[in-house]
Amino acid sequence: MRVPTLVALSVASRQTLLRSPLYGRGLGRLYFSAVPEEPTIDSRLASVRELLEQAAHASSRPAPRLVAVSKMKPAEAVRDAYEAGHRDFGENYIQELLAKAEPGVLPADVRWRFIGLLQSNKVKKLVEGVPNLVAVETVGSEKLARKLDGACEGAKRETPLDVFIQVDTSGEETKGGVTPGAEAVALGRHIAEGCPRLRLAGLMTIGAPGDAGCFDTLAACRDEIAGALGLEAAALELSMGMSGDFEAAIERGSTSVRVGTSIFGARDYSKK
Numbered sequence: 001m002r003v004p005t006l007v008a009l010s011v012a013s014r015q016t017l018l019r020s021p022l023y024g025r026g027l028g029r030l031y032f033s034a035v036p037e038e039p040t041i042d043s044r045l046a047s048v049r050e051l052l053e054q055a056a057h058a059s060s061r062p063a064p065r066l067v068a069v070s071k072m073k074p075a076e077a078v079r080d081a082y083e084a085g086h087r088d089f090g091e092n093y094i095q096e097l098l099a100k101a102e103p104g105v106l107p108a109d110v111r112w113r114f115i116g117l118l119q120s121n122k123v124k125k126l127v128e129g130v131p132n133l134v135a136v137e138t139v140g141s142e143k144l145a146r147k148l149d150g151a152c153e154g155a156k157r158e159t160p161l162d163v164f165i166q167v168d169t170s171g172e173e174t175k176g177g178v179t180p181g182a183e184a185v186a187l188g189r190h191i192a193e194g195c196p197r198l199r200l201a202g203l204m205t206i207g208a209p210g211d212a213g214c215f216d217t218l219a220a221c222r223d224e225i226a227g228a229l230g231l232e233a234a235a236l237e238l239s240m241g242m243s244g245d246f247e248a249a250i251e252r253g254s255t256s257v258r259v260g261t262s263i264f265g266a267r268d269y270s271k272k
């Protein structure tokens, strides 16, 4: 049997191969090293990027930013993705992000995006402890925006912090966010006009699983805010789409997808 044929063997035939005399002669080991049991983070990233590009191409849009959501994954996993050239990472929990952002843990040019529930009493810690924080995507109140603005001033950040208004497009209040319409517009105005150290970068939503209508709701809300503030719609980003639905989100205009599981594997919530 030729080596390329061996390499092409399916996973099901591993057992047969293990038992075969070829294994002892080294060919089997070659097979095992050529076809790793678990896909690496590097290869998972490559497949996700490919899918993003295909989805973008299919709807004649530019490929969105890929935010690799590393919550509940060790810093080594982030490093693997970093070494594969990735720089944009999303985190949900303050303590976990602070630990990963400690000097020396990961390279300083990692671009962190906070995408979790943010309590106003944690804002200062977040902004001061993560100098390479580039965005907070979960701003759902004027109070939180004000706190963030003040914390940026306190930390003497040189560049404005990008913020996204989190919009509750599914009506499931547990996920947080303002309701689309007047409340979202008012928050947009507050950030754009009252928070000089923040830059209103766009809108973010989680949405209900399987309901792509939530993405349309976010796009409509973006149009409304842009209109009210005298901006082009394209000046505001749409952060929407996760492992299970990023293709549908891209079809509906996502400019930034947040993908965890498809890159890093399933999370073990029993350890949280």
Ligand SMILES: *Cc1c(COP(=O)(O)O)cnc(C)c1O
Pocket (backbone or CB within 6 Å): 069, 071, 092, 115, 116, 206, 242, 243, 244, 258, 259, 260, 261, 262
């Ligand atoms: C965890 C999380 C993601 C990533 O979810 P996956 O299904 O693992 O891709 C994206 N966005 C937010 C807000 C999250 O909390």
